[in-house]
Amino acid sequence: xxxxxxxxxxxxxxxxxxxxxxxxxxxxxxxxxxxxxxxxxxxxxxxxxxxxxxxxxxxxxxxxxxxxxxxxxxxxxxxxxxxxxxxxx
Numbered sequence: 001x002x003x004x005x006x007x008x009x010x011x012x013x014x015x016x017x018x019x020x021x022x023x024x025x026x027x028x029x030x031x032x033x034x035x036x037x038x039x040x041x042x043x044x045x046x047x048x049x050x051x052x053x054x055x056x057x058x059x060x061x062x063x064x065x066x067x068x069x070x071x072x073x074x075x076x077x078x079x080x081x082x083x084x085x086x087x088x089x
Contacts, residue, residue, distance in 0.1 A: 003028040013046035013081045024052050029059060030066045048080035056080035
């Protein structure tokens, strides 16, 4: 079962949004990363996502693979991008 999500770019970052469904974006993140790579989308960069409760957090990608979640607790993708980049410094 796949999750429903959409993606967009903002300030060079990849932003993912959980659109609801049987599986959450959080629980499907490894499959989502593989799907994005299959579409030719670069995943080795700042990546943030909005979960099913509307909270924005980060996704650490290492050499094209899921590394870990980065808890940011942001309320917008812009805030999440700023926080993610601050943590990565």
